[in-house]
Amino acid sequence: MNVTDVEVLDSNDPLAKYRDEFHLPENTIYLDGNSLGALPKRVKQRVKEVTEQQWGNDLISSWNQHNWVNLPQQVGEKIAPIIGASEGQVICCDSISVNLFKLLSAALSFNGTNSRNKVISSHDNFPTDLYIAQGLQGLLGEQRCQFVDVQEDNLLRSIDDSTAVVMVTEVNFRSGKRLDIKSLTERAHQHGALIIVDLAHSAGAMPVHLDNWNVDMAVGCTYKYLNGGPGAPAFVYVNNALQNKLQQPITGWFGHQNPFAFNPQYQPKSGIKQFLAGTPSIISMSAIDAALELFDDLDLQTVRKKSVTLTTLFDDLINQYGLNDQLQRLSPASAEERGSQLSYSFAYAYELCQALIDRGVIADYRAPHFIRFGFAPLYNSYKDVWSAVEQIRNVMQTDAYKESRYAERLAVT
Amino acid sequence: MNVTDVEVLDSNDPLAKYRDEFHLPENTIYLDGNSLGALPKRVKQRVKEVTEQQWGNDLISSWNQHNWVNLPQQVGEKIAPIIGASEGQVICCDSISVNLFKLLSAALSFNGTNSRNKVISSHDNFPTDLYIAQGLQGLLGEQRCQFVDVQEDNLLRSIDDSTAVVMVTEVNFRSGKRLDIKSLTERAHQHGALIIVDLAHSAGAMPVHLDNWNVDMAVGCTYKYLNGGPGAPAFVYVNNALQNKLQQPITGWFGHQNPFAFNPQYQPKSGIKQFLAGTPSIISMSAIDAALELFDDLDLQTVRKKSVTLTTLFDDLINQYGLNDQLQRLSPASAEERGSQLSYSFAYAYELCQALIDRGVIADYRAPHFIRFGFAPLYNSYKDVWSAVEQIRNVMQTDAYKESRYAERLAVT
Structure with a gap:
């Protein structure tokens, strides 16, 4: 594999045109879209419009005039096809942590008994998921x-x-390993259990089939592969079959049947809207709404195919240059078994990450000694992969990561 | 009282200079800042900077480089002096609904027993507060x-x-009546109860003295008198004396002692930061951060004094023109006993509200038959009050609110 081969991949890429939809900083190869997706250009325009025109000029009337009041539902319906959900099952609100609390409480209240009281998760699940179960x-x-x-x-x-x-979380945040959600759902149902799936590292990176898999509930994040912006509100999926059997406990006024009647007694909205709690953050939610336009008419099989080719190319190049002696792949060997990321174990992972940042390659470090590369099929090119591996090779071969300045930086991301 | 008297009030107003800090639409008198505060001009600039520079160019590194990771605390510390809280007791996060759920759960877990299990509130409290207690x-x-x-x-x-x-909520959303929080707190403490105060209609409109009143916990909203933008994240106050005795149950990773260690066992941060749950919405929270700059060096006694003069002027003019025959004041007669709003009962309140909107006067309707006028001392002038009452007088005297088009509009705000 040489640079010409890589250029051929780019010239044949059916998604290449999407790159121009993003604002990408110069002299930077961004392989961290699995942590924070890049800024879609159309989001700039929307945020300006919502702030200056809608809030600034139209003020309170925007709740109706610009349909702010239905934004959580409108965004939910845009996310629905991305995760294999038919209408009326997805809504945008709050954070993954808060949404997991709602779903887990509702699931236990509905399905729990003295002899059926266990919440099962994997030790290596994303910590906030574990913490929420511990808090509950x-x-x-x-x-x-x-x-x-x-x-x-x-x-x-x-x-x-x-x-x-x-x-469970479909794609492990650290290793990138994919779980077989269909089998887990079948097994859960055979035993009378419900399943809640976290799609943080799946949504927008690969096809997800919640309805077909018969999943009960799901949550996910909009700031990774959906490019909704830092800390953008999350989403909730609840299968139609369950919606009106569940009652979530964070019963805020936006989940009320008729919030503007100001009735002192809570009555949940029917359907997915009862999973709303308080007033939504309109500016942040509008950013997602605009970002999701990029997924109109986008075939997620094509996205996945490119993702697989990107991760395969990266790992092949690491091997081709013999870097795999030091960088031990934590992610599964088979691209089919992993998400859109690759993680490697390396004693100096933190320092390597810092040295790469200095050279314009943005990846991230995960404690205690992993370096994680994310591949966003909408804006990462094959040439990005090539150039990133060139920089890694350079840093590794010159031991540049051993410079003391890299060890001294504080790790927070 | 005539228009010249009103112009004198404006020319002597020590807060007059703040009006220019806001983007106010032309030909509009905005008396709904108690529902959604107007857009501060500096927020436009900040939102653009955070979106385009911080997210767009600096991407994931902004969590450190632009201190996103400490934004909830930074915003909390800016709110603290506005509500009479010393350092380390206020943090910005989530919505009022979610925050009340956290505080009420934590309070009950700490202070509840079989014989001490009551949560007392007023029937006329803002419904989301009641709903959260019902959900819990x-x-x-x-x-x-x-x-x-x-x-x-x-x-x-x-x-x-x-x-x-x-x-309890200090200022009633409908009537504008203020509760005596100091007395309620004393009584609660005499009986071994804790108190949670909702400051949605207080923060930024009048001095609040949480520390001096010895309040245990509080929540509040940033999109009314603090001008943080539609659905902007809320805040939580927990008195120092209680912070490390409480454990809130929505234990998301941002409340963990060391979130980036990705430890599977939850360990709360010490102090107010354990009240964080998931990843904060950075764009929305940055808008508040900028809006709060207006409160630097602002004397809230001066704000309150203007608020009292604004509501008094409005009500005096209503009386002066004999409009009080039809518009019956729901708010307390004494300005000292009310917040920065006036509400009137009127059979055609909804229609009147619509007719005023058509004439550029924005107030809001509250079911079943109230019209509510909010006065924001930072950008409302005395002339605004004069002109609004002129329009009300015109609409009332010509029975213009009886036009059928006004009854037909749908009420949602």
Whole structure:
């Protein structure tokens, strides 16, 4: 594989035209879209319009005039096809943490008994998911919520008749390993358990089939592959079959049947809208709304195909240059078994990450000794991959990462 | 009182210079800043900078480089002096609904027993506050959380030894009536109860003295008198004395002692930061951060004094023109006993509100038959009040609100 081969890949890329939709800083190869997606150009315009025209000029009337009041639903419906959900099952609101709390509480209240009180997750799930289950256990007590985390490989066999809820993330944040959600859902249902899936590292990077897999509930993030901006509100999916059986406990006024009647008694909205709580952050949510326009008419199979080719190219180049002696791949060898990222174990992962940043290659470090590269098929080119590996090779071969300045920086991302 | 008197008031107004800090649409008198504050000009610039420079160019590194990671705390510290809180007690996050859920759960877990399980609020509190208590009762059961709502006038005497938490809003959203928080806090403490105060209609409109009043916990909104933008994140106050005794249950990763260690076991941050849950919405939160600069060196006694003069002038003019025969004031007669708003009962309140909107006067309607006028001392002038009453007089005297088109509009705000 040489640079010419890579250029051919780019010239045949059906998604190449999307790159121009993004604002990408000069002299930077951004391989961290799995942490924070890049800025779509159309979002700049929308944020300006919402701030200056809608808020500035039209003020309170914008709740109707610009349909702010339905923004959570409108954004939800744009996310729905991306995650394989038919209409009326997805809504945009709050953070993943808050949404998991809502879903997990609702699932336990509906499905839990004294003998079915376990919440099963994997020890290596993204920590906020684990923390939320621990927080709920603290509030409800072990009799109602007994949180159990197991090794990822033991998840399937850990589900039994004492399981109330299985709570998993499809793509592991650290290793990039994909779980088989369909099998986990089948197993959960065989044992009378419900399943909640976190799609933080899936949505927008690959096809997801929530309806077909018969998943009960899901949450996800809009600031990674959906490019909604830093800390953009998250989303909630609840299967139609369950919606009116569940009652989530954070019963804020936006989930009320008729919030503007100001009735002192809570009555949930029917359907997915009862999962709303407080007033939505309109500026942040409008940014996502605009970013999602890029997914109109986008075939997620094409996105996935490019993602697989990107990760395969990267890993092949690492091997081709013999860098795999030092950078040990944590991610699965088969591209089919991983998400749109590659992680490597390396004693100096933190320092390497810093040295690469200095050379314009943005990846991220994950404690204790992993470096993680994310590939965003909408704006990363094959040439990006080539150039990034060239820089890694240079840093590794010159031991540049050992310079003391790299060890001294504080890690926060 | 005539227009010349009003012009004298404006020319002597020490806050007059602030009006120019806001983007105010032409030909509009905006008396709805108690629902959505106007756009500060500096917010336009900040939102553009955060979107285009910080997110667009600096991408993931902005979490450190532009200190996004500390934005919730930074904004909290700017709000603190506005609500009479010393350092380390206020943080910006989530919505009022979500924050009330955190505080009420934490308060009940800490202070509740089988014989002390009541949450007392007033029947006329803002509905989301009531709904959250109802939702928590649904989750925890009546043994742990028995929600009781009483008439506002009976609040004080309803607090007894069975009360775990008193949950009140200082300024009533409908009537504008102020509660005596100091007395309610004293009474709550005498009976071993905790108090949670909602400052949605207080913060930024008048001095608040949380520390001096010895309040335990508070929440508030940043999109009314603090001008943070539509649905901007809310804030939480927890008194130093209580912070490390409480454990809130929505234990997201931003409240973890060391989120970037990705430890599977939750360990709360010490102090106010444990009240964070998920990743904050950076664009919306940056808007507040900029809006709060207007409160640097601002004397809230001066703000309150102008607020009192504005509401008094408005009500005097209503009386002067004999409009009080039809518009019956719901708000207290004494300006000292009300917030920065005036509400009137009128059978055609909805239609009047629509007719005024057509004439460039923005107020809001509250079911079933109230019209509510909010006065924002930073950008409303005395001339605004004069001109608004002129329009009301015109609409009332010509019965213009009876035109059928006004009754037909849908009410949502």
